[in-house]
Amino acid sequence: MAEDDREWVFESIVGYLSSPIWLIPINEFLETKSLVFDDEEENKLSYTDIHMQYKTLVERLLDNYMREVGISDQQFLDACTSPFAKSKTMQSVFQPILATDDFQMFRSMMVQKNMELQLQALRIIKETSGSLPDSLTDGVDEMKELEEQEISILQDVLKKSKEEYEAQKRRQLLEVETPSARSSTSHKSAAISREAQDTNFAPGQQRNSAKAKTEVNRDSSGSNNVHHTRIVNGSSATEYNPERSTAARKEVKISRLETEKSGALSGSSSTVTPELERNGVEDSVLPAVRTPPRCAQGGGSQPVSEACLEEAHREAGFSKPFTELSTSQQEEIQQRAAYLRLQRDKLHALKKEQQKSTPTSPEVTSNPEPTTTSNVSPEAVGQSQRNGACTPPPPPPPPSAQRCNSSKKEVSAEERKVSADERKQLQKRKHLADKLKEEVIRK
């Protein structure tokens, strides 16, 4: 095989991989299928099916191309293994092919696409409604404020706990009553025991301390202390684990219920709480934070309470996965996800429409061209999307759209809307044909 022959094959392949015939289906596939790809470490089973579909798509496309151009597999391979193909710029061109055989590469491609779309959707939401709705900003700023508030409350509580430390003797006596109270509470709510169980499974001390808190909460049932305890619980959880703070909040809610339920059972153990809290906070450097609270509880009650907790765990079902934790967040997350999805779907539908509304012409290659540009550049997509979303009945095209030498983006976004206008279509086609010719000649 002559050297320049190989070069020709290689350039043809690269040209194909940069052309809309290849890019459009690939891009569309990525956009439609990327939704389920998140950046969790574990892969979902559905990824595999999508990967298979992707393989089929790429194979079909390449097969068609090679047959059309008359390149054999061997030529294709020779070209692709040539030094040109190894360069950095070429790597990105060949990536979609490589991803068929490399699941991890495929996965990262999809995850990236999903994020891009997510960001696009967010930007569109922001641009159309001025600001992001509460459900989408929640996890960030507001939480920080809350955190700060809670930290200051925690400090107060710590001070108080020091004062109450003096009353330890009296408390130990009253501790004996607590187990009975706790056993009844642990039966009352499966939800809280699940929380406790989850935290129990997790080895991290943060979770242990969270667990200690749940325990604490159940213990403390002094009627005048209810509110107090609630705050303590919330604040410490948030402080330990800001990113899980929604879960912590939920936990607080549950434990408040719990506290109220058991309100009458042991009135005077109120002092336990701050003390335990203090332990939980200050000893958080210890590998197991669970131990300090246990010590503080005093000898007699310890085995009993342990048994109760164990029982509660069993009741909740040991096989509950750790991800159960997230159920507490799910409501909020679902709300957000639904909103985002809605936006994404809209975006997607619009993109599709754009592609469809391109006038059907015998020149297949000339038409997809603008769509690709709009696909490739997020700016353009955002632009057209905004137009469509803000003003449901598409406005009559501004006169500027008539200029056919306006930028391609504009052509693709605006001219398509007036696809009825034959003249414009012709102009566009001509323009595109010119572009294509130019590209071909350049090659």
Added chain:
Amino acid sequence: MGEAQKGLLSVIEKLKGTTEKEVRIVLLGLDNAGKTTLLKSLASEDVNTITPTQGFNIKSVASHGMKLNVWDIGGQRKIRPFWKKYLENTDLLIYVIDSADKKRFEETGLELSELIDEEHLKGVPVLIFANKQDLATASPASEIAEGLNLHTYRDRQWQIQACSAVSGEGVQDGMNWICNNIANKKK
């Protein structure tokens, strides 16, 4: 079409141009057998934060000059039907057994024998890890081998290896067997 596809696949494979030999290993077994723990142990990662696998995990481990791509697929009953999808082009099967879970020896034996009969796993070497040997109630590997009738496997290489994925004991021995076996088999 079929021929073209075959050619295309080989093209794509060679496209990678990696000098390393890549080996595809599938890690299977019942739920709670310790597959993900074993996987993380192989990759020298923390084994303390493992939760039941709902999907699958992949890790690439470099060993003996080869790149081992290990696929760990969840073992819960409801996802076992999906195992089939991951068996194609597999170079080696690792099957993990909870040696202390005597009640489910029969179940695990059935799953293994089904795998052995799979078309895609024809002649594929099997390494069985008798995991959780750190537990006092664990059965010895020899007993498990007998229970699984491993000696009746004539169509492939097999090996049973006692191990504890948590402590890491025995895991490396198993990996050595794999590497020796693959190195012999693959040109």
